[in-house]
Amino acid sequence: MSQPESAVADSRAGDRAGGSSPSGKESLSALAERHGLRRAIARPSLPVYVRQLWDRRHFVLTYATSRNVSKYSDSALGQLWQVLTPLLNAGVYYLMFGVIMGQRKDLTNYTAFLITGVFVYGYTQRSVTGGAKSISGNLSLIRALHFPRAALPLAYTIQEFQQLAISMGVLFVIVLVTGESLTWLWLLIPFALLLQTIFNVGLSLLLARVGAFVRDMNQLLPFILRTWLYTSGVFYSIPARMKDQPEWARFLLEFNPPSVFIDLMRHLVLNSYPKDLAAHQFPHSTLPQLWLYAGFWAAVALIGGFWYFWRAEERYGRG
Amino acid sequence: MAVAELTKELSQMAHPHEQAPQPDAAGAAPADAPEPGAPTVIVDDLHIVYRVYGAASAAEKGNAANALMRIVRRQGRPQMKEVHAVKGVSFVARHGDAIGIIGRNGSGKSTLLRAIAGLLPPHKGSVYTNGQPSLLGVNAALMKELTGERNIVLGCYAMGMSPTQVKERYDEIVEFSGIGEFVQFPMSTYSSGMGARLRFAIASAKVHNVLLIDEALATGDRDFKRKSQERIHQMRDEAGTVFLVAHNLDVIEETCNRVIWLHKGQIKMDGDPQTVLAAYNS
Structure with missing residues (x-):
């Protein structure tokens, strides 16, 4: 290297x-x-590489859609699983953390709070997992056809985005059914998803290169991602948990990229969540701060990930 | 085997009037080529080293304790083996050349093709090309769970075609493959012949500059073999330079004006088909 x-x-x-x-x-x-x-x-220069990638946009989109279609093609219910999978996921987590472990006193709508976290985190998690396998799992494709290799991690993230779009539909229904109301903030949801998608693309590019040359990454990744899950405030509220801790410790947890995207989505979708935080006087990052963090992470991940991936462009496929 | 049948078919269809030109070993092009003699592919002292994973040695037995001992003793990753597939190959291919590559199994023929296509990075040395050589093969991009329709679109995009080109070529691909209404069924339901026909139809839909043909390419019934053989001839006329890997020497003799004999990753002989094939057969 x-x-x-x-x-x-x-x-x-x-x-x-x-x-x-x-x-x-x-x-x-x-x-x-x-x-x-x-x-x-x-290796083409960076601007040329970006143009080549843009020229292959139809391939990227078709490849992502095709993977999604083929994923459920051998099950009887077929594409219905695209909706059933997030629903069942939400159900399992609700049973585990909502029913068995008991409702939280400090959160009015724990169900919606939890499911928002699970879906948003799951998007990043699956993009990263897919990205890490996108080069090492497609060596035959890389050795047979010519295209900018970044098309593969990109396609994997777009595939996950298509899945997420369906999950978000499920989420909106759950949120409204559990007593939240529609607010103007919902108009900002696409922007939050855009920033998260940019972040995911960057991160999956980074891991695509790592996964291509460090074979053991795919074994290790599930553990890293599970640790990340537990530190990202999916099951608990970071401001509530960190209320007695020093300011910097809370900031560190809140600045963690998945926490940023999860909290951003919760602020936008759940109008009970900011009220809960205010009612208990938990110190927390404000919505503008969260936008700032999200923008920062998206920019850093995309630029860093793309550059890092491009640097090894001519070596993918060697083994 | 189907491949062998194809190549046999190709040789049976030999056009006696279309005598392949017989230039000298330097590879001068036929006189009617647009730019005779200009190099299109230069391979300069090329070495290709593969890394193969999962090839545990007999002593290793693949158990965890042994793997740990290896790491403790700093013997590196045990499952990784390096295969030196191409060892210092140099040649110049010129416009109008149809070069046959022969050699035993494992002599590095397919690896060499992939390196010329720019798909395998050289360990040492380099490959210089005029434009982008393309390997005739799209199989890896296709998904068997998907319908033929979707696979045609996916395969065309994977080869770098634009949406308008895909629209233009779509009907032709379906017609050429001859799979009829099966195009709406998943490829997993196809017979092996039908799948091969569709793959070949997709792969050959694109116009190539420098064309690389690996033998494990086209199969199918008698009719389709004739069609695919015609298509290969047509592509050879369109492309500036063609590389053809085949085991069936009759095909090479009929199609190529130059033959490179690879042996254990090195060029054993490079010259006109009659001389090289005679030496190879003896």
Whole structure:
């Protein structure tokens, strides 16, 4: 992972000028240059790479949709599972944390609170898991066809986004049924999802490269993600839990990217949630602060992840 | 085997009047080529090393205690083996060349094709190309749970076609594959011949600059073999340079004007088909 392979090859090709070429007159690299031939494997510049990726947008979308369609194609209920899966997920968590562990005193609508957290976290979790496998699990595709490799982690995230869109529909019904009301804040939901999607794309690009070269990542990832789940305030309210702790500790937990996106969504969807926080006087990050954090994480993840992934573009597929 | 049948079929369909040109070993192009003799693919001291995972040695037995001992003794990742598939191959392919690549199983033929296509990064050395060489093969992008319709669209996009191109080519692909109303059923319900026909129809729908054909490509009934053979000829005329990997030497002799014999990852011989094939057969 230290040096781009093409750079090494470059210097070597330069060294062997006048080497054992079939013509015997000029080196093959010089011959190639004279006829304007380019190296078959060369990493395109970042702007060119972005354009190539944009040119493949139809492939990315079709690939994502196709994966979603094929996912449930051998079950009797078929595409209905796209709705049933989030519903059942919500049901299991409600049974576990709502019924068995008992309702929370400090949260009016714990069911909606919990399910919002589960869906929002699940989106990031599945994007990351998919991203980590997107290169290592598609080696035959990478070795057969030419396309910017970032198309794969991107397609996996878009696939999860399509799933999430359905989950959000389920969520809205649950939220309204459990006594929340429709507010103007709901208009901001697409923007929160957009920021989270950008964050997920960046993170899955990062893990796609890691997963491509570090095979053990796919074994380790479930544990990392489960730890992340428990620290992200999916089952509990961070402001309520951290009310007696120092300010910086609460900030650290609240600044954690999944916590940001989860809390953002809760502020937008559940009008009981900000009221609960205010009623108990829990110190917490305000909605504008949460937008700021979300924007920060989206920008950092996308730029960092994309750059990191692109740096190894020509090496994907080697093993 | 179906592949062998195809190649046999190809040789039976030989056009005696279409005598392949027989240039010297440097690979001069036929006189009627638009840009005769200009190099299209230059392979310069190419080495390809594969990393293979999961190849535990017999002593390893794949149990956890042994794996731990390996790590403690710092012997590296045990399941990883490096395979040096191509060892220092150099040649120049020119416009109008149809180059056959022969060799035993495991001699690095398919690996070489993938490297020329720019799909496998060189360990050492380099491949220079004019435009983007493409491997004729789209199988990896298709999903068997999906209908033929969806797979045609998916496969075309995977090869980099635009929506308008896909629309233009769609009917032609369906017609060429000859699978009829089965196009609306999932590919998992197809017979192996039907699946192969659809895959070949999709793969060959695109115009290629430098074309790489791996033998495990087309199968199907007699009719389809003839059609696919015609399609390969047509693609060879359209493309500037064609590489063809095949075990059936008659096909190579009939189609190619130059043959490269790979042996254990190295070029054992490179020249006109008659000379190389004669040496290969002896």
